[in-house]
Amino acid sequence: MMTHPWRxxxxxxxxxxxxxxxxxxxxxxxxxxxxxxxPDEPDDDPDDPDxxPDEPEDEGAHEGEEIxxxxxxxxxxxxxxxxxGYTEEFEEEHGADVTLTFQPWDDAHDAFTTALAGxxxxxxxxxxxxxxxEFGVLGAFAEQDLGDEDYxxxxxxxxxxxxxxxxxxxxxxxxxxxxxxxxxxxxxLEPPETWDELVEVGETIQAETDMYAYGVVGAGANHFxxxxxxxxxxxxxxxxxxxxxATINEPEGVEAFEHYTDLFTEHEFAPEGALGWTVADxxxxxxxxxxxMFQGLGANVDAVEAGNEDLEVGVALLPEGPGGNRDxxxxxxxxxxxxxxxxxxxxxxxxxxLMTDERVAEFSEEIGFFPGTEEGIDALDLDERGEVFxxxxxxxxxxxxxxxxxxxxxxxxxxxxxxxxxxxxxxEVSEALDEIAEEMDAAFQE
Amino acid sequence: xxxxxxxxxxxxxxxxxxxxxQASGRRRRFGRRWYESKVLPVLFLLPAALFxxxxxxxxxxxxxxxxxxxxxxxxxxxGEFDYIGFANYAEVLTDPHLRSVFLTTAxxxxxxxxATLALGTAVALLLNRAFKGRTxxxxxxxxxxxxxxxxxxxxxxxxxxxxxxxxxxxxxxxxLEMFEGFAWFNNRYTAFTAIGITIVxxxxxxxxxxxxxxxxxxxxxxxxxxRVDGAGPLQTLRRIKLPMLKPxxxxxxxxxxxxxxxxxxQVYVMTGGGPAxxxxxxxxxxxxxxxxQHDFGLAAALAMAMFVILAIVTFLYLWLIREDDEDxx
Numbered sequence: 224m225m226t227h228p229w230r231x232x233x234x235x236x237x238x239x240x241x242x243x244x245x246x247x248x249x250x251x252x253x254x255x256x257x258x259x260x261x262p263d264e265p266d267d268d269p270d271d272p273d274x275x276p277d278e279p280e281d282e283g284a285h286e287g288e289e290i291x292x293x294x295x296x297x298x299x300x301x302x303x304x305x306x307x308g309y310t311e312e313f314e315e316e317h318g319a320d321v322t323l324t325f326q327p328w329d330d331a332h333d334a335f336t337t338a339l340a341g342x343x344x345x346x347x348x349x350x351x352x353x354x355x356x357e358f359g360v361l362g363a364f365a366e367q368d369l370g371d372e373d374y375x376x377x378x379x380x381x382x383x384x385x386x387x388x389x390x391x392x393x394x395x396x397x398x399x400x401x402x403x404x405x406x407x408x409x410x411x412l413e414p415p416e417t418w419d420e421l422v423e424v425g426e427t428i429q430a431e432t433d434m435y436a437y438g439v440v441g442a443g444a445n446h447f448x449x450x451x452x453x454x455x456x457x458x459x460x461x462x463x464x465x466x467x468x469a470t471i472n473e474p475e476g477v478e479a480f481e482h483y484t485d486l487f488t489e490h491e492f493a494p495e496g497a498l499g500w501t502v503a504d505x506x507x508x509x510x511x512x513x514x515x516m517f518q519g520l521g522a523n524v525d526a527v528e529a530g531n532e533d534l535e536v537g538v539a540l541l542p543e544g545p546g547g548n549r550d551x552x553x554x555x556x557x558x559x560x561x562x563x564x565x566x567x568x569x570x571x572x573x574x575x576x577l578m579t580d581e582r583v584a585e586f587s588e589e590i591g592f593f594p595g596t597e598e599g600i601d602a603l604d605l606d607e608r609g610e611v612f613x614x615x616x617x618x619x620x621x622x623x624x625x626x627x628x629x630x631x632x633x634x635x636x637x638x639x640x641x642x643x644x645x646x647x648x649x650x651e652v653s654e655a656l657d658e659i660a661e662e663m664d665a666a667f668q669e
Numbered sequence: 670x671x672x673x674x675x676x677x678x679x680x681x682x683x684x685x686x687x688x689x690x691q692a693s694g695r696r697r698r699f700g701r702r703w704y705e706s707k708v709l710p711v712l713f714l715l716p717a718a719l720f721x722x723x724x725x726x727x728x729x730x731x732x733x734x735x736x737x738x739x740x741x742x743x744x745x746x747x748g749e750f751d752y753i754g755f756a757n758y759a760e761v762l763t764d765p766h767l768r769s770v771f772l773t774t775a776x777x778x779x780x781x782x783x784a785t786l787a788l789g790t791a792v793a794l795l796l797n798r799a800f801k802g803r804t805x806x807x808x809x810x811x812x813x814x815x816x817x818x819x820x821x822x823x824x825x826x827x828x829x830x831x832x833x834x835x836x837x838x839x840x841x842x843x844x845l846e847m848f849e850g851f852a853w854f855n856n857r858y859t860a861f862t863a864i865g866i867t868i869v870x871x872x873x874x875x876x877x878x879x880x881x882x883x884x885x886x887x888x889x890x891x892x893x894x895x896r897v898d899g900a901g902p903l904q905t906l907r908r909i910k911l912p913m914l915k916p917x918x919x920x921x922x923x924x925x926x927x928x929x930x931x932x933x934x935q936v937y938v939m940t941g942g943g944p945a946x947x948x949x950x951x952x953x954x955x956x957x958x959x960x961x962q963h964d965f966g967l968a969a970a971l972a973m974a975m976f977v978i979l980a981i982v983t984f985l986y987l988w989l990i991r992e993d994d995e996d997x998x
Contacts, residue, residue, distance in 0.1 A: 634961025
C-alpha cells in the first residue's frame with residue numbers, strides 16, 4: 224500500500240526533471256531564430272564601444288556584465304598565468320565577469336564552426352589570421368576601429384576580407400632561415416642569399432657532413448611553398464571584380480612548386496619521411512643535429528635552444544627568389560569581437576585592455592612573436608636574430624588572399640596534397656597546379 | 670470513508686459507484702491493476718525513451734534532413750536551408766575520391782576485423798591453458814584496451830617514426846637494412862599497416878576477454894569426450910570449440926565491424942588522412958567535409974551512408990542470431 228504513492232511520486236519526479244531539462248531547449252532554440260537577423264544590427268554600431276578605448280577611468284563601468292573569452296592554448300603555464308592575470312585585472316578594473324577558456328589550436332577551428340552553427344559563440348576570441356576572413360564574411364565578427372595605429376599591413380589585410388577590419392592584430396611573426404652555425408663555420412659557408420645558393424649550400428652540407436641540408440616538409444608545406452610563389456614573382460590568386468581568380472598555375476607558381484619539391488626529390492635535402500613532416504618534425508631533426516637548415520619562427524628557435532643547449536643557432540633572411548623578393552607569410556593572431564555578443568561594450572573593453580602596449584609587448588615576447596604594430600616592434604630591445612625576424616615581418620611579409628574560401632583550401636590541404644603527390648612522384652607540377660587553380664576558381668565562383 | 674468521494678489518481682475510480690460495495694472494490698482493484706500494468710511502466714520508461722529519442726532518433730532524423738540540403742555554416746547561422754533533393758547522394762555515388770574512400774574503409778575495416786578476431790581468439794586459447802604467470806599475462810594483455818585511443822595512436826606514431834622510431838631501429842637491427850629511415854607514413858599501404866597494427870593492438874584484448882569467457886563456459890565433459898574419440902587439438906578447436914562459440918563470434922564480428930567502420934582517432938592522429946588524402950577513411954572524410962569545408966549537406970549524406978551500411982550489418986547479425994535460435998530449437 225505504501226509503495227503505490229511513492230512509485231507514482233518517483234515516476235512523476237522523473238518526468239518533471241526531464242521536462243525541466245527539455246524546457247531549456249526551446250529557450251536556447253527560440254532566440255536562435257530571432258538572433259538570425261541580429262548579427263547585422265550590432266554590426267551597425269561597432270563604433271559605440273570603440274569610442275572609449277584607452278580609458279582606464281571607466282572603473283566598474285561594466286559591473287555585472289558577463290563575457291566569455293576564448294584564447295588559443297598558448298602552450299606554457301607562464302603564458303596562461305599571464306592571461307589569467309590580465310583577466311583578473313580587467314575584472315577588478317571594469318567590474319565585468321570574464322570566463323576565460325583556452326582552446327587548443329588543433330581543435331579551435333572545429334570549436335568555432337560548432338559555436339557558430341549552434342549560435343553559442345563567445346564574446347571575444349583569438350582568431351588565427353587566415354580564419355578571420357572565413358568566419359568574418361559570414362557576419363560573425365563586429366567591425367574593429369584600428370584608429371591610426373601603424374599595424375603591420377599584412378596582418379591587417381588578412382583580417383579585412385571586405386575592406387573593413389574585423390580583427391585587431393594581436394601578435395604577428397614571419398619565418399626566417401634558421402641554420403646550424405657550427406656547420407656553416409666549419410664548412411666556410413654563408414647563409415644562402417638566393418634560391419640557387421640554397422641549393423649550392425645544401426649540396427655542400429650533404430657532401431661534407433652526415434646531416435640533411437634543409438627541412439623540406441610535406442604535410443606542413445603551406446607556409447613554405449606558397450610564399451615561394453611570391454618569391455618567384457607570381458601571385459597565388461588575384462582580385463577579379465567582386466571575386467578572385469587563381470593565378471597559382473602560372474609559370475611563376477610552377478617554378479615555385481618545382482623548386483620546393485626538387486629540394487626533396489632531386490636534391491634529397493631531407494629524409495624520405497619529410498613527406499609527412501610538419502615544421503615540428505623539422506625542428507626536432509634540427510635540434511638533434513640531423514638537419515642543418517629549416518625555415519621557422521622565433522618560437523621555433525626558442526624550442527630548439529630549449530632542447531639542445533649546446534647548439535648554436537643562426538638566423539638569416541629567407542633566400543631571395545627569381546622574382547627578386549624574399550616575401551613570406553605573416554602569421555599571427557587577431558582578437559575579434561563576435562557580432563552576437565550580448566555585452567559588446569564589455570567585450571570591446573576587454574580587447575582594448577589586452578591591446579595596451581605594455582601587455583602586448585609582454586605577451587608577444589613571452590610567446591616568441593612580435594606585437595602587431597611597427598611602433599611596438601621598434602620599442603623592443605632585440606638581439607641580432609630578433610632583428611632578422613623583425614625585418615622579415617616588417618619588410619618582407621605578406622598575407623594570403625583574404626577570402627572566405629581560404630580557410631577551406633587550408634582545411635582541405637589543397638596545396639599540401641599537391642606537394643605530397645609531386646614528392647611521391649605521382650603528379651606532374653603544372654598539372655597538379657592546374658587542378659588546384661580549377662578547384663580554387665570553382666570555390667571563388669560558388 | 671472519505672476515500673470514496675475524494676478524487677483518486679486511479680482513472681478507474683472516477684467511474685466508481687457512490688455506494689460502497691464489492692463491485693466498486695473490484696473495479697478499483699481493476700483500475701489499479703490497469704494503472705500499474707499499463708500507465709506506470711510508461712511513466713517510468715518515458716524519461717529513458719525521451720533521452721533515447723533526443724540522443725539517437727532525433728539526431729539521425731536531423732542528419733537525414735540535412736543530407737537533402739546544401740547546408741553551409743551560413744545556413745546554420747540564418748536558419749534557412751536550401752533543399753537540393755538527392756544531389757548529395759548522387760555525389761557520394763559518383764565522386765571518385767568518395768568512392769575510393771568507401772572501398773578503402775571496407776577493405777581496411779575487414780582486414781582489421783579479421784586480424785583482431787584471429788589474434789584475440791589465439792590469445793584466448795593461450796590464456797585458457799593452465800600455466801604459471803597466466804594471471805599476470807592476462808592482465809598485461811588487457812592493458813592496451815585501457816589506453817585512450819589518441820594516446821595509443823601518438824605512442825605508435827613515435828614507434829613508427831622514420832628517424833627516431835623503435836620499429837625501424839629494431840627491424841634494421843635484425844638485419845633488415847631497408848628499414849633504416851623507412852618512412853612508414855609516406856605511402857598508403859605502409860601507413861595503413863602502421864595504423865592497422867595500432868587498431869588491432871587496441872581492440873584484440875576485448876575479443877580475447879570475451880572469447881576466454883566463452884571457452885571457459887564449454888563443458889569439460891564435451892572436450893573429454895572429444896579426446897576419447899581421438900580428436901586432436903586442431904580438430905577440437907575446429908569441430909567443438911569454434912562451433913560452440915559461433916554465437917559469440919558473430920556478436921564479436923558485428924561489434925568489430927561497427928567499430929572498424931567508424932575508425933577516426935588513430936588515422937586523425939597518425940596521418941590526418943595523408944599523404945595526399947590517401948589514408949582517408951569514411952569518418953575522416955565526413956569530418957573533413959563538415960568541419961573544414963563546411964559542406965554539412967554532403968557530410969550528412971556520408972554519415973547517412975555509413976548509418977545505412979552499419980544498420981545492414983546489424984540486421985544481418987540479428988537475422989543470423991534468429992536462424993541460430995531456430996537451429997537450436
